[in-house]
Amino acid sequence: MRFSPLLSELIDSLTCLPGVGKKSAQRMAFHLLERNREGALKLSTVLHNAMEHIRHCSQCRTFTEKDLCEICAHPQRSESGVLCIVESPQDVLAVEQTMAFDGTYFVLMGHLSPIDGIGPEEIGLTILESQLKENPVSEVILATNPTVEGEATAHYIAQLCAKYKIKASRIAHGVPVGGELEYIDGNTLTHAFSGRRTL
Amino acid sequence: MRFSPLLSELIDSLTCLPGVGKKSAQRMAFHLLERNREGALKLSTVLHNAMEHIRHCSQCRTFTEKDLCEICAHPQRSESGVLCIVESPQDVLAVEQTMAFDGTYFVLMGHLSPIDGIGPEEIGLTILESQLKENPVSEVILATNPTVEGEATAHYIAQLCAKYKIKASRIAHGVPVGGELEYIDGNTLTHAFSGRRTL
Numbered sequence: 001m002r003f004s005p006l007l008s009e010l011i012d013s014l015t016c017l018p019g020v021g022k023k024s025a026q027r028m029a030f031h032l033l034e035r036n037r038e039g040a041l042k043l044s045t046v047l048h049n050a051m052e053h054i055r056h057c058s059q060c061r062t063f064t065e066k067d068l069c070e071i072c073a074h075p076q077r078s079e080s081g082v083l084c085i086v087e088s089p090q091d092v093l094a095v096e097q098t099m100a101f102d103g104t105y106f107v108l109m110g111h112l113s114p115i116d117g118i119g120p121e122e123i124g125l126t127i128l129e130s131q132l133k134e135n136p137v138s139e140v141i142l143a144t145n146p147t148v149e150g151e152a153t154a155h156y157i158a159q160l161c162a163k164y165k166i167k168a169s170r171i172a173h174g175v176p177v178g179g180e181l182e183y184i185d186g187n188t189l190t191h192a193f194s195g196r197r198t199l
Numbered sequence: 200m201r202f203s204p205l206l207s208e209l210i211d212s213l214t215c216l217p218g219v220g221k222k223s224a225q226r227m228a229f230h231l232l233e234r235n236r237e238g239a240l241k242l243s244t245v246l247h248n249a250m251e252h253i254r255h256c257s258q259c260r261t262f263t264e265k266d267l268c269e270i271c272a273h274p275q276r277s278e279s280g281v282l283c284i285v286e287s288p289q290d291v292l293a294v295e296q297t298m299a300f301d302g303t304y305f306v307l308m309g310h311l312s313p314i315d316g317i318g319p320e321e322i323g324l325t326i327l328e329s330q331l332k333e334n335p336v337s338e339v340i341l342a343t344n345p346t347v348e349g350e351a352t353a354h355y356i357a358q359l360c361a362k363y364k365i366k367a368s369r370i371a372h373g374v375p376v377g378g379e380l381e382y383i384d385g386n387t388l389t390h391a392f393s394g395r396r397t398l
Binding site: 002003004005007009010013014016017019024026027028029030031032033034036039041044045046047048049050051052053054063064065066069070088089090093109 | 202203204216223228233235238242243263289
């Protein structure tokens with residue numbers, strides 16, 4: 001015996017969510033059926049709308065249902081002439097929450113990873129190149145993750161900037177504020193030493 | 200800055216799933232948008248159908264989109280004359296997987312819990328009583344969970360059975376097969392001793 005066909009289908013469909021296996025999907029299905037049918041119906045509608053309407057911003061490639069995202073559409077932001085390059089829309093949010101940056105972004109939606117077949121084209125570097133050619137910015141801040149792939153991507157984009165004589169900078173890597181030296185890994189500490197600044 | 204309105208709404212809606220907070224919902228939304236729009240659209244449809252069509256079986260109260268669930272509709276199962284009472288549809292599945300029971304079920308969809316306002320009516324005991332009155336079974340097996348509420352519920356239903364002179368039995372509680380005495384909690388061990396059987 002299995003659950004009724006429709007219930008089995010619901011459980012199967014819920015496993016499309018990341019980190020949700022058979023057991024969690026079962027728990028979710030029963031929770032929604034027993035306690036939150038209204039929420040589930042709303043989720044169904046929003047899910048449909050989101051999948052149908054959310055596209056990439058034509059300028060920075062982040063997710064948005066409009067042609068230009070809020071930041072790209074903001075006149076003062078594009079005037080600043082500073083472009084920050086990040087790997088994902090979540091990174092945009094993280095930078096925005098610091099309130100320390102008032103330029104525009106370019107979201108790669110990934111990083112260079114030739115082994116997975118992800119080249120410059122896939123992470124939108126052709127779009128970025130044409131943007132740099134047409135509207136040169138005063139500085140490009142490379143805020144990709146400090147992983148091997150992130151570093152390689154930053155390096156690649158730095159070369160691209162050099163080609164158009166645009167200043168490229170990399171965000172600092174070092175000891176996190178509030179962190180204790182004792183517990184910092186060697187790699188980070190090496191970065192902290194090589195990136196030291198004169199006081 | 201926040202995400203675009205539709206994306207924020209999607210993230211909010213995903214938190215209606217149990218065990219999914221803001222961060223997990225964000226991760227899910229981005230995963231679906233980036234990698235599995237098709238799966239998300241399917242989930243949206245199935246979710247809608249399930250919430251609209253899945254109701255309770257008119258006989259055993261489990262979830263089904265038909266009037267009678269598969270087990271209640273099975274002629275041989277109702278002939279056996281044994282009724283097993285469980286707390287949830289998941290429990291039905293657990294018992295079914297043992298292949299050791301061929302009677303029918305009654306699903307309480309909860310347990311007696313006066314403190315939360317859950318009385319006999321809420322867990323379908325009025326329906327159960329009228330069923331026992333009209334179609335007396337030869338035995339009622341009480342398979343509620345061995346928690347305080349589960350025991351109280353079992354006790355209440357046993358009294359109901361006594362009223363209609365129906366044999367009521369409780370599933371055995373004791374040391375799980377494959378378990379080691381050393382690691383079993385005292386409560387379970389007490390049950391195992393008081394429920395001992397002559398060999």
